Amino acid sequence: MGFSIPEVSIRRLSIYLRCLRQALSRGEEWIQSTELARTCGISSSLVRKDLSYFGEFGIRGRGYRVEKLIKAIEEIIGIDEPIKVIIVGAGNLGRALIRHLQEIPYFRVVGAFDKNASKVGSTVSGVRVYPVAEMEKFSRETSPQIAVLAIPPEGLQETVDMVSRAGIRGVLSFALQGIKVPPGVVMNYVEIASEIEFLSYKIKKGSVA
Amino acid sequence: MGFSIPEVSIRRLSIYLRCLRQALSRGEEWIQSTELARTCGISSSLVRKDLSYFGEFGIRGRGYRVEKLIKAIEEIIGIDEPIKVIIVGAGNLGRALIRHLQEIPYFRVVGAFDKNASKVGSTVSGVRVYPVAEMEKFSRETSPQIAVLAIPPEGLQETVDMVSRAGIRGVLSFALQGIKVPPGVVMNYVEIASEIEFLSYKIKKGSVA
The missing domain is CATH 3.40.50.720 (NAD(P)-binding Rossmann-like Domain)
Structure with a gap:
């Protein structure tokens, strides 16, 4: 990536990860950005903006695939291996x-x-x-x-x-x-x-x- | 104060306070912004800018009076009382x-x-x-x-x-x-x-x- 991603966006990835893991443990397969935003206490426009820095994860009308987004964020952060x-x-x-x-x-x-x-x-x-x-x-x-x-x-x-x-x-x-x-x-x-x-x-x- | 002070500037006050306390314990009465900047690992223009949000503390050519600036920052932060x-x-x-x-x-x-x-x-x-x-x-x-x-x-x-x-x-x-x-x-x-x-x-x- 040639552009610089704001530090706060990178830090918020950790928050998304925790909320997504909770969604996964509740058995949810898909999550809308509005729902992810609500559970994280972050506005949904910010959630979409933050994630857009790292790729195209959502599908219009369905939201994000929980497990796939967790894996993607883990890889971005570098914790796909302990x-x-x-x-x-x-x-x-x-x-x-x-x-x-x-x-x-x-x-x-x-x-x-x-x-x-x-x-x-x-x-x-x-x-x-x-x-x-x-x-x-x-x-x-x-x-x-x-x-x-x-x-x-x-x-x-x-x-x-x-x-x-x-x-x-x-x-x-x-x-x-x-x-x-x-x-x-x-x-x-x-x-x-x-x-x-x-x-x-x-x-x-x-x-x- | 009618304007909004950046969060990072407020956070840096804690760093300045620690560096100033060390200067005081070394017996220094006055400190130049360049010296304060060096000991804190922050650029001197940033030090001057941060402190300018809260008042006029420095004297041209002499710098800041260590004890007075400590008291001022403690009062700004609200730790003049434990x-x-x-x-x-x-x-x-x-x-x-x-x-x-x-x-x-x-x-x-x-x-x-x-x-x-x-x-x-x-x-x-x-x-x-x-x-x-x-x-x-x-x-x-x-x-x-x-x-x-x-x-x-x-x-x-x-x-x-x-x-x-x-x-x-x-x-x-x-x-x-x-x-x-x-x-x-x-x-x-x-x-x-x-x-x-x-x-x-x-x-x-x-x-x-």
């Missing part, structure tokens, strides 16, 4: 993330890493905790695609550099910190504190989304 | 969130709620777990502003309605689910699975942000 994920940091947040992600069928947490010797060797939901020094060797053998960093902000730059050396190209961080992202690495932030700050701002302004 | 937060769901994720948020000085986790009787009465980082049925009474007495929902998607609608009845106006959810947001409530989603999906898409497309 994504191999490592968790760096096996503290409270890291362990909660392992348990959470292990419940999702299209993710596979292949290993966790911690620099604290007391955590190394333990197992969380069947996932073993390795010393960080072994990350490169581990990655050569297992080829994880994504590293989720559940570590304090101080160690962020060092860890991102290490993850990059290990050949892992996608990084999700829970610490919002200005760092230098190595070339070839895609980095994404989820910071709970700033999400709460954003809510606080919206409440204060009296603006309701 | 934000009172409740956590609904005291499972793995809920407990990790309590520990994480209790470490941030401008948040105060005032209580946690769970429907599981075996969790009620326990304490996590000094935060007591109450039965969900007590949320309304608790909120009348304590007036929390934000509810963070660490619950499975099935219970989301019911819980959001309950939180709304308790008079809590800001809701952060970790389950992405099409629900009906009650009037007067601002809702925000952090979904880890879809953040990883977004990374997967970016890696697959070979586009590096």
Whole structure:
């Protein structure tokens, strides 16, 4: 595709996928864009526009074939094969993330890493905790695609550099910190504190989304 | 303010705040927009544009007074007074969130709620777990502003309605689910699975942000 697809449209694919999977589990074979829109809480014109970026999926009068659209979106996102994920940091947040992600069928947490010797060797939901020094060797053998960093902000730059050396190209961080992202690495932030700050701002302004 | 400030600019205020606090802890009294930009990893023209939405903070040639800009941003966001937060769901994720948020000085986790009787009465980082049925009474007495929902998607609608009845106006959810947001409530989603999906898409497309 030669044109640039808006980031929000890509993000909404995840929402469509969840709604479509629910429709499938209810035994629905076809879904109209109006119905998909309603269950996702997104306007039907937006649903049609988002999906049109990626191809022609609907049939006039019948809507979308649920199973086919799920497969198409999974392929677009790149989760038609399970994504191999490592968790760096096996503290409270890291362990909660392992348990959470292990419940999702299209993710596979292949290993966790911690620099604290007391955590190394333990197992969380069947996932073993390795010393960080072994990350490169581990990655050569297992080829994880994504590293989720559940570590304090101080160690962020060092860890991102290490993850990059290990050949892992996608990084999700829970610490919002200005760092230098190595070339070839895609980095994404989820910071709970700033999400709460954003809510606080919206409440204060009296603006309701 | 009569005009609408872009959501991304509001979100970047959280990043500026973190960088400014670090500058303050290094003993810096003044900071140039170029230096603030560098430490935040954001372009200096964007920094100046974002801050200009909220007022005139800089002085030509000297930059921003660090402490004054921190106070101004805290007031804009609404965290000049600590934000009172409740956590609904005291499972793995809920407990990790309590520990994480209790470490941030401008948040105060005032209580946690769970429907599981075996969790009620326990304490996590000094935060007591109450039965969900007590949320309304608790909120009348304590007036929390934000509810963070660490619950499975099935219970989301019911819980959001309950939180709304308790008079809590800001809701952060970790389950992405099409629900009906009650009037007067601002809702925000952090979904880890879809953040990883977004990374997967970016890696697959070979586009590096």
